[in-house]
Amino acid sequence: MAQVDFFIGNKNYSLTCQEGEERLLKRAASLFDAEAQAILEQAGRMPEPRLLLLAGLMLGERAAALEDRLSSLERELNRIKTNPPRVEVPVVPPSLSEAMAELAARAEALAQKAEDQLSA
Known part of the structure; x- marks a missing residue:
């Protein structure tokens, strides 16, 4: 002790x-x-x-x-x-979603065109 x-x-x-x-x-x-x-x-x-x-x-x-x-x-x-606090996530406006989809389609078309040219 x-x-x-x-x-x-x-x-x-x-x-x-x-x-x-x-x-x-x-x-x-x-x-x-x-x-x-x-x-x-x-x-x-x-x-x-x-x-x-x-x-x-x-x-x-x-x-x-x-x-x-x-x-x-x-x-x-x-x-x-x-009860965790809620996290607010901003909503993407529909017009922006449409524009992004159009850009994605264009990018895919360009990629496909580049592939076709490389294959030829």
Whole structure:
């Protein structure tokens, strides 16, 4: 087991964790300490249990907001997957279609004429 030392609200703590989880624990402690420092800057000195409670509640509030946002994004993604946006394809006007068909017929006639001349 690994041991991780960290600070929360200017107090040193030490916890053991599974090997490989040190980075995650340090990150979590850093987030917790940031909330505690923000509380201390606003409220000044306070008892440790109250500071830890407030910092935990602040992190819980942030996590709840992120979960709400994630749920909203997942619903939007599912909506897009089940009902993809329509792609508008321009319609070729009939007059242009006729002109293109005429050009294609001319090109085929020219190709046939060239083949006939090469065969002769």
